[in-house]
Amino acid sequence: MIQNIDLRGLQLSPAELLAAVPRAATDVSAASEIAAELIADVRARGEVALLDQAERLDRVRPEAVRVPAEHVDQAVAALDPAVRRAIEETIRRVRRASAAQVPPAVTTTLADGATILQRWQPIGRVGLYVPGGKAVYPSSVVMNVVPAQVAGVGSIALASPPQNAFDGRVHPTILAVAGLLGIAEIYAMGGAGAVAALAYGVPAIGLDPVQLVTGPGNVYVAAAKRLIRGQAGIDAEAGPTDILVIADAAADPSLIAADLVSQAEHDELAAAVLVTDSADLAVAVEEKLGELAESTAHSGRVTAALGGTQSAIVLVDDLGVAAAFSNAFGPEHLEIQTSEPETTLVLIENAGAIFLGPNSPVSLGDYAAGSNHVLPTGGQARFSAGLGASTFLRSQQIVSYSREALREVADHIAALSTAEALPAHGDAVAARFA
Structure with missing residues (x-):
């Protein structure tokens, strides 16, 4: 039903990890x-x-x-x-x-009479x-x-x-x-x-x-x-949803399968990925996926998603490689179901939202966690963030210099404007002291 990718024993470069990531064949x-x-x-x-x-x-x-x-x-x-x-x-x-995502206004004093106010409009x-x-x-x-x-x-x-x-x-x-x-x-x-x-x-x-x-x-x-x-x-070009689960032998295969199916029911192109260093867990999860896919309400949709090129069970040597694979994938939703999830979390750089431990399923984030579920898909978590209050804010710098504060940097401005062959820039400052 779901493809298996075996990366054990391989020393993959960042580019090779990216190439190993399963993706849906979609083109905006x-x-x-x-x-x-x-x-x-x-x-x-x-x-x-x-x-x-x-x-x-x-x-x-x-x-x-x-x-x-x-x-x-x-x-x-x-x-x-x-x-x-x-x-x-x-x-x-x-x-x-969301209120925690609104930065306070900050004033930086660079010299007497020289301030920059950083505000968010x-x-x-x-x-x-x-x-x-x-x-x-x-x-x-x-x-x-x-x-x-x-x-x-x-x-x-x-x-x-x-x-x-x-x-x-x-x-x-x-x-x-x-x-x-x-x-x-x-x-x-x-x-x-x-x-x-x-x-x-x-x-x-x-x-x-x-x-x-x-x-x-x-x-x-x-x-x-x-x-x-x-x-x-x-905000972003949203695509089909995805979930990646990092798990070790301590994880419950039934819970992992349930979480993978919960996202697969969104769309036939939804991605459901398990990355684990436990071959036994991989076998158990695949078996549970088969059972759940047959019994769930949207069986046809789930089966198509799990059987697509974008979904996989990935076997790795250790959790360090699992984290590296996850960072290359850039999941919209990342679950960490390991014996020490906080230790694995330290290795994670790229993810839209991260769910730690067996009692923090993605479904919680979809509804009542308090986090936002509008998240970067298709690997965009490698370079962008999810929707939040900051999405609707623009950073503005308000510059305020006194005459004496401007005089202190006038020679610097003149030197730089000459170096860039833009003498009128320096002249605009010099005019204030003519």
């Missing part, structure tokens, strides 16, 4: 042509284009793209009490954890995308909205695809969570067209352009985010 650029057409259509025809795209791609034509307030109120009133309690607790936890207006494909993601509403609110974003627009099962409305649970968070500007639109509408605006429906688009989506959403970058910022 392959979707770019279609995404570009959808973007151009929205820019040219606005709401009509969004309605036509919904009818063609989502198999339903909503009455209007902008969601009326009464739909949100109805969804909040009809929300299952148990789900509401779970959402409210998740909001509370994510809000507390929230982005004024953002567009948050919540997918609605194979599953419903009310938790993604929380993960997008709460950090933006904590950062101080003043204007938030939320987009989610219209649902055929709900007569073209946004899924009611998504609407309900948005309502609980006080989001009033919601649009029934999905895919590349939604990204275009957020970035460029649709004046006819009161949708002003945003400065930043965040949130996960399919390959066309990722392609659209790549194409609109420059018109608006983006």
